[in-house]
Amino acid sequence: MEQFTERGHHADADHDTAHAVTQLTASLSDMRELVERSVARVRREESDAVAMFLCGSRVRGEAGLFSDFDFDVLVPKGPRDRAMEWFDGPVRVSAWVRDIDLWLAERDVPQEWAFHLPCEDLLRLCWSASDEWRERLDRKALPHRAGTPELDHLIGDAAKVANARRAGDELGLRLAAQDLARSCPALLHPVNKVSPVHSRRAALRAATEMAVAPPTYQEDLLACLGLTAGPTTAAQVYTAAGRLALGVLDILAAHDATYAPLLPADLLADLRAGVLRSFVERAFG
Numbered sequence: 001m002e003q004f005t006e007r008g009h010h011a012d013a014d015h016d017t018a019h020a021v022t023q024l025t026a027s028l029s030d031m032r033e034l035v036e037r038s039v040a041r042v043r044r045e046e047s048d049a050v051a052m053f054l055c056g057s058r059v060r061g062e063a064g065l066f067s068d069f070d071f072d073v074l075v076p077k078g079p080r081d082r083a084m085e086w087f088d089g090p091v092r093v094s095a096w097v098r099d100i101d102l103w104l105a106e107r108d109v110p111q112e113w114a115f116h117l118p119c120e121d122l123l124r125l126c127w128s129a130s131d132e133w134r135e136r137l138d139r140k141a142l143p144h145r146a147g148t149p150e151l152d153h154l155i156g157d158a159a160k161v162a163n164a165r166r167a168g169d170e171l172g173l174r175l176a177a178q179d180l181a182r183s184c185p186a187l188l189h190p191v192n193k194v195s196p197v198h199s200r201r202a203a204l205r206a207a208t209e210m211a212v213a214p215p216t217y218q219e220d221l222l223a224c225l226g227l228t229a230g231p232t233t234a235a236q237v238y239t240a241a242g243r244l245a246l247g248v249l250d251i252l253a254a255h256d257a258t259y260a261p262l263l264p265a266d267l268l269a270d271l272r273a274g275v276l277r278s279f280v281e282r283a284f285g
Contacts, residue, residue, distance in 0.1 A: 038052075049073050050129040050137070051129065054069065057123065062199065068094055069088075070239065092239040108119050110145060115182060116146060117186065118195075124140075124227070149190060149263065151252070155245075157179045170234040173234050176241075177240070181221050181241075181244065184244060188210050191255045213251065216240075241284075
């Protein structure tokens with residue numbers, strides 16, 4: 001009886017594996033057919049298109065049940081910049097049509113979704129008008145450079161947090177704290193090694209896990225962004241914002257040689273003289 005049961009379990013396992021493989025094959029076939037239909041539709045509506053890339057979560061391997069199909073569509077001449085959206089059955093499809101020059105120029109544009117850290121849009125070429133266009137355009141990713149440190153934003157947003165606290169404006173305080181927090185990763189990036197990120201979630205992970213950062217940086221950053229596991233009071237967000245701003249200023253001051261060529265001369269002078277730290281201390285004192 002045990003032997004029979006064991007064989008039965010093996011048979012069930014084999015059946016489950018075969019079923020999973022069949023489902024995967026069917027899923028890949030459905031995906032391929034949807035991509036082909038999408039290419040055909042875009043070519044009908046954008047007759048001068050020369051290439052089409054699949055991008056987003058479908059390329060990253062992170063697609064969920066409700067994920068859409070994202071495409072980059074390239075045309076040779078511009079200016080061209082328009083979005084297309086439709087449903088293929090239950091699946092949402094979006095295509096961003098741009099001229100090649102505009103698409104390539106994105107490499108010099110820091111991305112807000114990545115907290116202005118270095119990032120890449122992963123790509124998979126689905127179609128090209130010719131072998132020549134394929135050789136010219138085919139690539140695995142479109143990189144975006146990191147943003148420059150914007151110390152003036154940190155100081156300005158710290159002032160807005162303090163003003164909102166004194167005015168009793170809780171929503172204004174939380175909004176200003178979010179803006180302050182979003183400027184911190186790019187400010188700390190020059191003294192941290194950050195590999196290019198490929199998704200919003202990966203960008204948040206990179207932003208919160210920087211090695212060179214203030215002592216309570218992760219906790220304060222998440223509190224200011226409104227991403228803590230539990231609720232936070234306005235007073236807690238206010239305290240976190242002040243601590244975050246002062247901590248980042250201390251990091252910049254401790255790495256003067258790194259930041260000297262990156263900051264405007266007047267801000268650099270104020271940082272070195274302690275003027276910026278004194279201002280934030282008064283605001284949160």
